[in-house]
Amino acid sequence: MDPSNPYYVHHSDQPGHILVPIKLNGANYQSWSKSMIHTLTAKNKIGFIDGSIEMPSETDQPAEFASWNQCNSMILSWLTHSVESDLAQGVIHAKTAQQIQKSIAIISQGTMFVASYFIKIKGLWDELEAHRTLITCNKMKTHLDQREEDKLMQFLMGLNESYKTVRSSILMMSPLPNVRQAYSLIIQEETQRQMASEPNESFSIAAAVQNRTTHAKFKDKICDH
Template sequence: MAVPSTSSTVSGSFPVTSMSSIKLDKSNYPAWSRSVQLYLRGQGKLTFITSDPPNPKESSYDKWSQEDALLQSLLCQSMEPKIATHMLFLDTSRAVWLRAETLYSGTNNLTRICDVYTDFFTVKRGERSVSEYYSDFVGLFEQLDIYHPPSTYLAVLAKQKNELRVTHFLDGLGREFLSLR
């Protein structure tokens, strides 16, 4: 989760800190995004990534722009360098947030869904303690809730059921068919 270590502030707005102890990589978007959201909500700045920017003609725009630039910097610092490099030239923190979501959330990425289902169905305690095993199990279950959230809509349930069939089939093909996933 977010582990801030802060001291100073910018324009009395929000602390200059590391917004997350988790650095975004290609496989940890759910944990990273949750950590960042918690930090921003705690700072009262969640709207920077959830809402459109104000009109540049508004009197509050300069202050917003200053805070948004700091937030963009913090977002990029919370990413692996290879990912952050592709985010540096976006105009707003919301644009950075949406790009990261599109590229790494995996919500419509059958390969990622397949990987999570495979991990979920094959996770074993092994040599780990029961609490470590339980923690991993719950983490996988929570990821499945992100990729396939509970729903009462038949169309959504049918889509999820079909994705489960496809992912299980693809997983069973073996390594020589890995590129199909």
């Protein structure tokens, strides 16, 4: 097969291959995703991620489907080996919807960052959706809205008790935010806490040095901005 073909698999490509030097832990998503995108682009496999390479029909295009399935499975394996075990194990061992439901019911933040916790529970939600039959009726929107509310409750209830105040505030909103909006609010709270707990000694030293420099240069002229 032509190496420029996205279905081409090099002899060095193995399921257990780790594509990037850092593993996704939830808090490092930006740097991890950029590294992963660069690597998959270099391997001509980014189309499997962004959706530009669609799954061919298994019945009408069996040969092409076999090639697509081989590449897709390889990429899934790469991704599984590129995330920390606590993010991967919740999905890769789940075989039935009942197992996934149980995992969702008992999941909690614990010692994880909020981002790690959200990625883990979202993986379970996505896996559960793959086991469900799509509803096609005039109550589809109501059904989807209920699922979204269920996800919101599952996410909020699994957070540590240190977030109970912001959790209560979110639940009092009308209308309720979706789970992604709630996640964004929780991340803002976590970021503010981290900033508040950081020592400001370096800032104080820098300000003192700047103040001395200003006075030395301008003497009696002081900026009050």
